[in-house]
Amino acid sequence: MKQPVTYTLYHPKWYRRPMSTYWWTKRWRYLRFILRELSSISVAWTVILLLLLINSMGDEAMYAGYLDWLQSPWLVVLNAFALVFLLFHTVTWFNLAPRAMAVRLRGKRLPDWAVAAPNFIAWAVLSAGVVWFVLKGV
């Protein structure tokens, strides 16, 4: 007769290592991931700035106040930080695009750069458009 088989799903005695709260300091790529997640705060901050700008636009005094506020030293420093994180966010976001999109052309998967490049080009063109629009009045 066959013996009935019982599998021990979980080993009776084992050691589970605790995971450090600072796991993200262990490897540069983990840190980069955390920085990328944090960079979304910069994105949110920029959106708030933009909304405040739009809000102040109809009113001369409010607009002047907004510009004044923007020139305060701490805000300049803050925005410089925000810009760095924003660029980091954008570049990493576009570089991730090829991973999420397996674009196939005639059965062959497009190389990563071919998926990322249009994003970067669109970014450059749109930014150039905005710069042109802003400077046109100057």
Place this chain on the structure above:
Amino acid sequence: MAETIVLEVARYRPEIEAEPAFENFEVPCRPDWVVLDALNYIKDAIDGTLSFRWSCRMGVCGSCGMMVNGEPKLTCATFLTDYLPGPIRIEPLSNFPIVRDLIIEMSDFMTKLQGVKPWIIRNEDLPVSQGEYRQSPEQLETYKQFSMCINCLLCYAACPVYGLDQHFVGPAALALAQRYNLDSRDEGEAQRLEILSEHEGIWGCTFVGECSVVCPKHVDPAGAIQQYKLKAVTEWFKSILLPRGGRD
């Protein structure tokens, strides 16, 4: 060139140690030796009680995964000379409980793997007399990358999400689910969706991306998961935007 190199090997013998401790072994550092050769040397010549898993010694069985200096590696494909002058720290794969020395408890992964139904599901099996299910090279290409997985679990050891929450289905199982979803012969996507679309499924992944970096078979589990997320979102939009007839 150095003649020997020191291996700091994590030991855990439940009957001796309450928690893992390191033991140093000096082994010959031969240019053609991988970490696994050094471990086998220890077992043969120094301490026969050292426990670890291995089988093929050629990167196909997926059983020799360990942390080498903190990075998940197939020890049969990791050369000693790349770590000169040493020492090299060998630990069991992160994020899994340790059974003994370098051996991890992996039944959690096995259960999850089974959960995503990694086999071809047909609504109706055709009789054998009708011949095989044909597949073109293009159709094969869509999922081939994800089919290269050897279940070595390096990706789980690299995944902080799995480390923090053991309920997460995890990189390899999700990539394998996607491998079958993309297979032209398979019709089981709806059945797998239930597990995949849960919070612990694809949405548990925050795209750290380390799984794809450490994968020795270039499976790109992170890519598989993001592609599936994109598909799930598109399907969801289609389902609310398109009238019934337009859905597929």
